[in-house]
Amino acid sequence: MAKIQKSKIFEVYEAEEEKRKLLYTINLTPEVKVYDEILTKQDNIEYRRWDPYSSKLAALILKGCPNIGFRKNDIVLYLGSASGTTVSHVSDIVGKEGFVFAVDIAPRVMRDLVFVCEERKNIAPILADANRPESFADRACEVDIIYQDIAQKNQVEIFLKNIKLFLKNNGYALLAVKARSIDVTKNPKDIFKEVKKVLEKSLTIIDFRPLEPFQKDHCMFVCKK
Ligand SMILES: C[S@@+](CC[C@H](N)C(=O)[O-])C[C@H]1O[C@@H](n2cnc3c(N)ncnc32)[C@H](O)[C@@H]1O
Known part of the structure; x- marks a missing residue:
């Protein structure tokens, strides 16, 4: 898993996987999912994967x-x-x-x-x-x-x-x-x-x-x- 890093957008994070850019936000409610999003922990911070096919903002x-x-x-x-x-x-x-x-x-x-x-x-x-x-x-x-x-x-x-x-x-x-x-x-x-x-x-x-x-x-x- 590639390292999740800050993106240019405030409070939005990104990682590169197989030449694809993945977006994340930090989970305000750790261990709790809202839909079927992927949760990933790095350096004790839990991130939620943000799917551009489900969200126009992503x-x-x-x-x-x-x-x-x-x-x-x-x-x-x-x-x-x-x-x-x-x-x-x-x-x-x-x-x-x-x-x-x-x-x-x-x-x-x-x-x-x-x-x-x-x-x-x-x-x-x-x-x-x-x-x-x-x-x-x-x-x-x-x-x-x-x-x-x-x-x-x-x-x-x-x-x-x-x-x-x-x-x-x-x-x-x-x-x-x-x-x-x-x-x-x-x-x-x-x-x-x-x-x-x-x-x-x-x-x-x-x-x-x-x-x-x-x-x-x-x-x-x-x-x-
Ligand atoms: C495409 S969906 C929104 C998806 C959501 N923004 C997301 O990204 O998770 C459009 C929503 O607009 C709502 N909607 C349609 N007409 C509306 C209105 N006049 N007032 C408030 N909501 C409305 C629908 O009920 C529907 O839930």
Whole structure:
């Protein structure tokens, strides 16, 4: 097993295996897994392997994004948490002094997320519609960073509404775009261009990456308010 070392991304670690780069975060809850991730111990530190095929944020890093915006101690609004795969790595990154508000509309995935939150005290599950941010405004606060991974036709509108209500000035906002949810008939590249035009009106885009081959027809925008 190759040595796990710090990567260029804050609180994210990497190792080289058979010419592949593997990503890791330090497990906030040693010996406890969230999904079927591999746990590896080196120098008395337990790392969790971060799979780019299951997490668009990991894919973004492996596609070469130099700054994903997340820092230790950040307060995060995560929209479209599902059962907590990526949320759990964000929870590792922000650490015990950071916090993640994890929003999802589906009761089924929320049930699984609640078990993750029982172990990880820096995540609060919020069962709500991200399209109606005012409906959960009393359960969240101003945040340093917003991450959105929601497969809805109006995903850009949802993103902008939440930025307006929750993101501090100069805060980062990451949008995972699923082209096929916006329009199945259009070329994803054209959809990404259209999304870029809309985002540019109110945000500074600091990075953009298509996420192939890890995530088909998806891209990620990293923006600043
Ligand atoms: C692709 S999955 C998210 C995967 C997750 N981000 C991860 O990496 O582990 C998209 C999630 O968005 C949720 N979702 C869809 N529409 C939503 C809405 N209007 N408000 C909140 N969550 C929504 C779905 O229930 C689903 O769990």
